[in-house]
Amino acid sequence: MSVRTLPLVFINLGGEMLYILDQRLRALNTPEDQSETGVWSERDRKRVLNDVVGTMFGKSFMDELLKPQQLYSHRTMKTVLTRLAHSSIMRLNPASMDRLYELMIMAFKYQVLLSPRPRDLLLVSYNHLDAARAFVRDTPAVLNQVDETHRKIIEVYSRLSDGDFQLLRQTLLTFLQDVHTRVSVFLKNQIQNPSGRFVLMTSGPVPAGVDVPGLIRTFDPRGREVGRSEFPPGGTYSGSVGEGSFELSGDRVLRLGQNLYQAERPEETQTSRTPGAQLDRTNPLAKEELNLLARLMGCMKAGSVPAAAPRFRISLFPSDPEEEEEGGAPAEQAAIFQVINIQAVQDEEAASALARIAGQFTDEEAELENPSGSKGDDLLAMMDDL
Amino acid sequence: MFHKEKSIQLKNSASALYNNLSVLRIAPRRLTYFTVVHANVVNMVSTSWDGLNYSHRQLQSKEPNVATSTSLIMQAAFCALPSRDLLVVSSQKGIQMYESDGSIMVYWHALDTPEAPTAHAVFARGISAVSDNYVCVGVSSGAVLVFDVPSKGSNITLSEVLEEHKEAITDIASECSGSQECLANLVTADDGGNMCVWKSGEEFQLLNKIPGLDMTCSSVKLWKGTVLAGYGTGQIRLYEAVTGILHAEVNAHARWIYSLDIAPFSGLLLSAAEDSFVRVWHLSITPETNSVEIAHLHNECVTDTQICGAKFCDGDGYAFAVTGYDLSEIIRLIGRGEGRALLRVNWRDQSREEV
Numbered sequence A: 001m002s003v004r005t006l007p008l009v010f011i012n013l014g015g016e017m018l019y020i021l022d023q024r025l026r027a028l029n030t031p032e033d034q035s036e037t038g039v040w041s042e043r044d045r046k047r048v049l050n051d052v053v054g055t056m057f058g059k060s061f062m063d064e065l066l067k068p069q070q071l072y073s074h075r076t077m078k079t080v081l082t083r084l085a086h087s088s089i090m091r092l093n094p095a096s097m098d099r100l101y102e103l104m105i106m107a108f109k110y111q112v113l114l115s116p117r118p119r120d121l122l123l124v125s126y127n128h129l130d131a132a133r134a135f136v137r138d139t140p141a142v143l144n145q146v147d148e149t150h151r152k153i154i155e156v157y158s159r160l161s162d163g164d165f166q167l168l169r170q171t172l173l174t175f176l177q178d179v180h181t182r183v184s185v186f187l188k189n190q191i192q193n194p195s196g197r198f199v200l201m202t203s204g205p206v207p208a209g210v211d212v213p214g215l216i217r218t219f220d221p222r223g224r225e226v227g228r229s230e231f232p233p234g235g236t237y238s239g240s241v242g243e244g245s246f247e248l249s250g251d252r253v254l255r256l257g258q259n260l261y262q263a264e265r266p267e268e269t270q271t272s273r274t275p276g277a278q279l280d281r282t283n284p285l286a287k288e289e290l291n292l293l294a295r296l297m298g299c300m301k302a303g304s305v306p307a308a309a310p311r312f313r314i315s316l317f318p319s320d321p322e323e324e325e326e327g328g329a330p331a332e333q334a335a336i337f338q339v340i341n342i343q344a345v346q347d348e349e350a351a352s353a354l355a356r357i358a359g360q361f362t363d364e365e366a367e368l369e370n371p372s373g374s375k376g377d378d379l380l381a382m383m384d385d386l
Numbered sequence B: 001m002f003h004k005e006k007s008i009q010l011k012n013s014a015s016a017l018y019n020n021l022s023v024l025r026i027a028p029r030r031l032t033y034f035t036v037v038h039a040n041v042v043n044m045v046s047t048s049w050d051g052l053n054y055s056h057r058q059l060q061s062k063e064p065n066v067a068t069s070t071s072l073i074m075q076a077a078f079c080a081l082p083s084r085d086l087l088v089v090s091s092q093k094g095i096q097m098y099e100s101d102g103s104i105m106v107y108w109h110a111l112d113t114p115e116a117p118t119a120h121a122v123f124a125r126g127i128s129a130v131s132d133n134y135v136c137v138g139v140s141s142g143a144v145l146v147f148d149v150p151s152k153g154s155n156i157t158l159s160e161v162l163e164e165h166k167e168a169i170t171d172i173a174s175e176c177s178g179s180q181e182c183l184a185n186l187v188t189a190d191d192g193g194n195m196c197v198w199k200s201g202e203e204f205q206l207l208n209k210i211p212g213l214d215m216t217c218s219s220v221k222l223w224k225g226t227v228l229a230g231y232g233t234g235q236i237r238l239y240e241a242v243t244g245i246l247h248a249e250v251n252a253h254a255r256w257i258y259s260l261d262i263a264p265f266s267g268l269l270l271s272a273a274e275d276s277f278v279r280v281w282h283l284s285i286t287p288e289t290n291s292v293e294i295a296h297l298h299n300e301c302v303t304d305t306q307i308c309g310a311k312f313c314d315g316d317g318y319a320f321a322v323t324g325y326d327l328s329e330i331i332r333l334i335g336r337g338e339g340r341a342l343l344r345v346n347w348r349d350q351s352r353e354e355v
Helices: A006-027 A042-056 A059-066 A074-085 A094-114 A120-135 A140-157 A162-175 A184-188 A287-299 A352-360 A375-384 B337-354
Strands: A090-092 A203-205 A215-219 A225-230 A236-238 A311-315 A343-347 B002-004 B022-026 B031-038 B041-048 B054-060 B073-080 B085-091 B094-099 B105-110 B124-130 B134-139 B144-148 B157-162 B169-174 B186-190 B195-199 B205-210 B217-223 B226-231 B235-240 B246-251 B257-263 B268-273 B277-286 B291-301 B307-312 B319-324 B329-335
Touching: A006 A042, A006 A059, A006 A074, A006 A094, A006 A120, A006 A140, A006 A162, A042 A074, A042 A120, A042 A140, A059 A140, A059 A287, A074 A090, A074 A094, A074 A287, A090 A094, A094 A120, A094 A162, A120 A140, A120 A162, A215 B291, B022 B073, B022 B085, B022 B307, B031 B073, B041 B073, B041 B085, B073 B124, B085 B124, B085 B134, B105 B144, B124 B144, B124 B186, B134 B169, B134 B186, B186 B217, B195 B226, B217 B257, B226 B257, B226 B268, B226 B277, B235 B257, B235 B291, B246 B291, B268 B307, B277 B307, B277 B319
Parallel strands: A090 A311, A203 A236, B124 B169, B169 B217, B257 B307
Antiparallel strands: A215 A225, A215 B246, A311 A343, B002 B329, B022 B031, B031 B041, B041 B054, B073 B085, B085 B094, B094 B105, B124 B134, B134 B144, B144 B157, B169 B186, B186 B195, B195 B205, B217 B226, B226 B235, B235 B246, B257 B268, B268 B277, B277 B291, B307 B319, B319 B329
């Protein structure tokens, strides 16, 4: 379907990742965590965010994304996003990455579904870009990259028609289909039902360019209005609140894509899966998909972190009973909430978690990552062996 | 006026695509077929009229003799021709035509897909039977492919390519097959809201172009020489097909319209949109003044659902069915009581007119 989805997928998923990481790392900074062996300072948090934003908006990576191409599977997305998360001094274990990915996907699904007009998905993306800018405002070099990316996005997407945007949106909705993970902050704010479906209001302002439903007008052959009648629209609608700014900066008006986690306590971002579809685990990756993956991984810069520097392993969500008894989980509608223990442990081993993730799609034991080497070459070599 | 019947469960959920529901009524066998698209699969359900028997089938879009590489489907629609019924499936790769029960594929047409991805998506979308022996399918380039369908067998051929639209085709509709004579019997619509009105034949003739206002027309129908168009702004507009005169404009929905359907014998119109509403309207034509009126009859709200398909289950509009994004069921509504009486009267009026 649409060949223009990738840049918006990464900006929005990556943007959600930044919000979640920011919130988690702030939580690790609180005095209550005296029992933990590692403490994340303000400086560490800013460093992680700068590294992730820097990688996400790297020129060659963004240029790859901006090429017209199909949207692939969740596995590819997750692999690249894991690499993105690991471009910093942070290491996430696979369970944390899984949960993080679910959170990002559900937030993105909410934003796509509730965008009043398909074109408003751009405003959602710009909200994420504005936030990324704020995270790195003290680092001019990275800030510049974000601005450059924003300019390119404006250039590419301002040419698309409303029909193109609806196709883009339909492509994203197909990608996000059947995922109904319950997120506690969404449930609490009543934007999601206990069934996992999002709440769609039949009231409120209509989108810009749309008239409030309820009017029928009839015309004569010369185009003059000759009759008016009304009908009950069933919902309570009001006039549009106007269009947000599609420029580099400005009031976006739309709040979708802004940080939902800012005011929340860490426990609010727990998820529980509804029984049913998992994010596709079993389909083999298509050849074109592997090629894209290789190119993207190759484009992500290794980061400014020296190879010998210690990596900090984080468990954002603990390994929970639901994960372990995957096969035997009862098919109840009731949400299963766990208490989160956040541990940050200094870990001298480099990227054992990433190696395991990369190994998932080769079914072989991957060697330990060489952060300063070319990741793309490693992947291509592994694919040759398939 | 309409009440809910038991829903039909689907094997998987409906995708967010325009006009994502097709219905075929097979009176001699007392069966109704429904098709709903999910990504690269067409879900088919066959239901008996007594409501006791359901059977399911799934079709994938892929080139014959190629084991791998399915592609995303844009639309699946039944085409009822006088001599036979076909199920036509349009996707990113091409167009497949099956016997109406989905048992055998009788024709495959590959789209010209360029080697390297281009700036524009390539796909086929917009399907309609036209006149006695044609099936028309739209393409993302704006072309409309006209296929000549023999009364049986697989000797289907591409007879013409209509190239008037510059933007991707969204929907195609026709009326008047069989004995009726119509001036215009085909309308095609595109992403820019532009519509073309045609007369079918060995060479299709362009009768009129109705310019769009830069707003996508996602669903279109043709009834008694009137074009009914649903737009991304939530509006429905009624145009006289051959002249382009605007009869009426309705601020019908608060979000993008995804589906329109007509019950031709009673003049009932169904509209469905992302705003969770399905609305039933009544159309009436005054031949003396050549005017068309539209009146609102009924609202149905499917909670927390963006609707992607709505179709009448019969030509009188006694019942209709609805699909929604991420919903794994087909919701059904049946007319009752005073509603039925209204429909019956209108049907009698129409038939008197015809005589």
